[in-house]
Each structure stands twice: as C-alpha cells, then as structure tokens.
Amino acid sequence: ECEVLHQRLNEVNETVLKSESDMIALNNAWRETYLKLQQDKERELLEITTKWINHCKEQDQHHSKENEQVHHSVEILMSEKDELLTRLSKIAADRLQHGNVDIADLSDPDRPTKLQDVYTELYDNEWTDAFEELMEQRNVSDTCAIRMLLDILMCSFRMCREITWCRYERLKNVLASIVIAERNPFSSAMKVMSDVPVPGVVNQEKNTREQFGNNNEIEDQKVAKESEELLGPNLGASSKNKIENEKEMRFECSLDLDISLEKQIKDIWQRTTMALKEKGLKQLSYVMETSMDIPYRFLPMTSKYLMICIDLCWKMGVKEKPLHLDCVAEKGVGAEKRFDNGNFRPYTQSGENVDFVVWPALFLHEGGPMLVKGVAQGCSSNKK
Structure with a gap:
C-alpha cells in the first residue's frame, strides 16, 4: 500500500x-x-x-x-x-x-520765409562788410557807398526778375499754344511756338575793363559772349516791350488751364530756371561789373555782396508771384509826403521826411504783405 x-x-x-x-x-x-x-x-x-x-x-x-x-x-x-x-x-x-501765395509750400527750401531770413542776414552781414570796404578802398563817402550798394541790389532785382519772368511767360505761351493747337490746328496760337521773342540783357560796351587788368581778358570775352547768347542783346525798355508783345500774343492762349497743368508749367519753369542759375549768376555779375564801374575783383567783400544779391534775387524771381522790393520810403502825396514808419525804419537819424533810402523793404509780392522792413535816413521837414 x-x-x-x-x-x-x-x-x-x-x-x-x-x-x-x-x-x-x-x-x-x-x-x-x-x-x-x-x-x-x-x-x-x-x-x-x-x-x-x-x-x-x-x-x-x-x-x-x-x-x-x-x-x-x-x-x-x-x-x-x-x-x-x-x-x-x-x-x-x-x-x-494755386493763386494764393500767402500759403507757403513747406517742402520748398526757397520759400519766402527762408528768403526773408537770407535778406535780413544780407543787410546785417555782407552789406556792412561791403559798406566798410567801399569807404576804405574806394575812398567814397558813406552816402555814396550806401547808394552804390543799393544800386547793386536793385539792379540785380530788376534784371533777375525780367529774365526769370520772361522765361515763365514764354514757357506758358508755348504750352498753352499746344493745348489750343490740339483743339484747333488752324489757330493763330501756333505762331507762338515760333514767334515768341527772347528777352535779353543790354550789351555793355563801356571801356571800364582796363582798370581790372588784362590777366582775365580772354575769360571776360568768353563770359560776354555767353551773356549775349543766353540773355540776348537787349534788356530794359526793349525787354519790357517784348514782354508786352508776349502778353498780347497770349490773348488767344489765355484759356483756363487746369491746376495740374499750371503746376507742371510752374515746376518745369522753376527747374529749368534754377538749372541755369550758376551760368546766369556769372553772366549777370559781368554785366553788373561793366555797367556800374566797380572793380569787384579788388573788392572781395563787395563782390561777395553782389553774388549773394544776384543769387537771392534770382530765387525771389522764380516764384508764381515774385517777391517784391520797394524803395519808396514815403507815404502821402505832394507836400503831405512823410516818412513811412510802417514799412521803413530809420537808419541813423529819424525825421518826418526821407533824406535817402538805405535798404528796400521786402514784400511777399507786389502789393502783398511786408516781410522785412526797409531802412531809410530820416530828416527834418524843412530839409531839402
């Protein structure tokens, strides 16, 4: 088991x-x-x-x-x-x-407010230096030196204004005639494109060149030739007559161009005119030198003053409404004429009447608001 x-x-x-x-x-x-x-x-x-x-x-x-x-x-x-x-x-x-110059274009480096500052500095700085130089080097009186400097400024102003404004009128005529020609090929405005006169500058024939020496004779002849080529043989009364002729020929061209075309005309005019500025300055300085019998080459301060005057007046003229210089320092008529304290300030002496003008007043345009007061010498009411 x-x-x-x-x-x-x-x-x-x-x-x-x-x-x-x-x-x-x-x-x-x-x-x-x-x-x-x-x-x-x-x-x-x-x-x-x-x-x-x-x-x-x-x-x-x-x-x-x-x-x-x-x-x-x-x-x-x-x-x-x-x-x-x-x-x-x-x-x-x-x-x-458009048509309102009281509104400034802030993108313009040469807008009136900037030119106003240059104008003020010109009197405060370059005018003073040139004034002292003329009295020391040329042995002229203070009144004569003041008159010479005033003549330089006003001559620059008139010449630059005529040249720049004539270019604007011619350009506007041509462009307006093109518009008319497109609308009516048989219009007489077609003549404007070929018949508009060219404004010029007086052909100076004075013999004051001898006092400047012969070192720059060839250069001077070249400048004189260029002056005649660019500015023509006539300036002054004849150029004013040509301006009037241009205005008459513009009767048919005075159609209402739209603002954009006006702006384009203005821009083209300003660009082309400013592009010629350097050449124009050189030629205008030559004309001023030969016409006013002032040896600028031996007067550096006066020469600098001249160049700034021409440059400033050139920029003043390249405007839709050019800036304006006024030497009338009295207001009223006849025996009621008195010192214009609104637009001028006394030089070294005040008075009810005006003895002589030192510096013109600057205005935004002719008949427009004042930008810079002028300077004038006052005198008593019984002074002749």
Whole structure:
C-alpha cells in the first residue's frame, strides 16, 4: 500500500511539474505576444504621431504662406492708399496754393520765409562788410557807398526778375499754344511756338575793363559772349516791350488751364530756371561789373555782396508771384509826403521826411504783405 501511495505521489508530482512547465510556457508565450502587441501599438502610434506632426507642419507652412500673401497684399493696399492720400493731399494743396501765395509750400527750401531770413542776414552781414570796404578802398563817402550798394541790389532785382519772368511767360505761351493747337490746328496760337521773342540783357560796351587788368581778358570775352547768347542783346525798355508783345500774343492762349497743368508749367519753369542759375549768376555779375564801374575783383567783400544779391534775387524771381522790393520810403502825396514808419525804419537819424533810402523793404509780392522792413535816413521837414 505504501508503494501504491508512493507511486501515486510521484504521479501527482509529475503532474504538478508538468502543469508548472505548461504554465511557464504559457506565461512566456503571453509575454511575447504582449510585447509584440505593445511594440506594434507603439510603432503605429509613432507613425500616427509622425503623420500628424508632418500634417501640422504642412498646415503651418500653408498658413504662413497665406499669411505672407495676405500681409503682402495689405502692404500693397496700404501703399496704394498712402499714394492716393498723398496725391489727394497734393491736389488739395495745389488747389489751395494755386493763386494764393500767402500759403507757403513747406517742402520748398526757397520759400519766402527762408528768403526773408537770407535778406535780413544780407543787410546785417555782407552789406556792412561791403559798406566798410567801399569807404576804405574806394575812398567814397558813406552816402555814396550806401547808394552804390543799393544800386547793386536793385539792379540785380530788376534784371533777375525780367529774365526769370520772361522765361515763365514764354514757357506758358508755348504750352498753352499746344493745348489750343490740339483743339484747333488752324489757330493763330501756333505762331507762338515760333514767334515768341527772347528777352535779353543790354550789351555793355563801356571801356571800364582796363582798370581790372588784362590777366582775365580772354575769360571776360568768353563770359560776354555767353551773356549775349543766353540773355540776348537787349534788356530794359526793349525787354519790357517784348514782354508786352508776349502778353498780347497770349490773348488767344489765355484759356483756363487746369491746376495740374499750371503746376507742371510752374515746376518745369522753376527747374529749368534754377538749372541755369550758376551760368546766369556769372553772366549777370559781368554785366553788373561793366555797367556800374566797380572793380569787384579788388573788392572781395563787395563782390561777395553782389553774388549773394544776384543769387537771392534770382530765387525771389522764380516764384508764381515774385517777391517784391520797394524803395519808396514815403507815404502821402505832394507836400503831405512823410516818412513811412510802417514799412521803413530809420537808419541813423529819424525825421518826418526821407533824406535817402538805405535798404528796400521786402514784400511777399507786389502789393502783398511786408516781410522785412526797409531802412531809410530820416530828416527834418524843412530839409531839402
């Protein structure tokens, strides 16, 4: 019986061992299956994540590109808007400034307020230096020196104004005649393009050149020739007659040009006239030198004063309404004439009457508001 039990026990042990072995094998198989499944899921999740990340990147790039396109479109629209606003503002400003010189163009470096400052500094600085130089080097009286400096300024003013304004009239005539010719090819305005006279400067024949020496004779002859070529042989009364002739010929050309065309004419005139400024200054200084019998080459301060006068008057003339200089220091008529304290201030002596004018008053335009007071010497009422 013990043997039977012992045999039975061995069988049970074998069964237990087999069961344990089967359990271990099953457990290993399950673990392998679980690990494989886990790896598959992780791989699948990684693929899904990678695809999603790539998709998000593509979407982000697409949206970024769209955003750039939209931003670029916005910039273009804003630029077009700014351009339209600028054009609108320019048109509005042109309409506002057209014919109204009291409104200054702040973009103009030579606007009246700037020229006003230059005019004031010219009297305070260069005029004083030239005045002292003339009295010392030329041995002239103070009254004579004042008169010479005043003549230099007023001669520069008249010559520059005639030259610059005649150029404006001629340019306006030609452009207006083109407009008329487009409307009526048989219009007499076509003659304006070929018949408009050219204003000029007086051909100076004085022999005062000898006092300047012969070192620059060739250069002077060249300048004189250029002066006649650019400015013509006549200035003064004949040039005024030519201006009147131009105005008569403009009768048919005096149509109402729109503001934009007027602005273009003005811009072209100002650019071309200012482009000729340096050459004009040299030639005008030659004319002034030969006509006024002043040896500027030996008077550096007076020469500097002359050049600034011509430069300033040239800029004053290149305006829709040129700045104006006035030497009339008295108001009233006949025996009622008195010192004009509104537009002039005393030089070294005040009085009811005017002895002589030292410095002209500057006005925004002829008949316009005053910018700078003039200077005049006063005297008592009984002084002749």
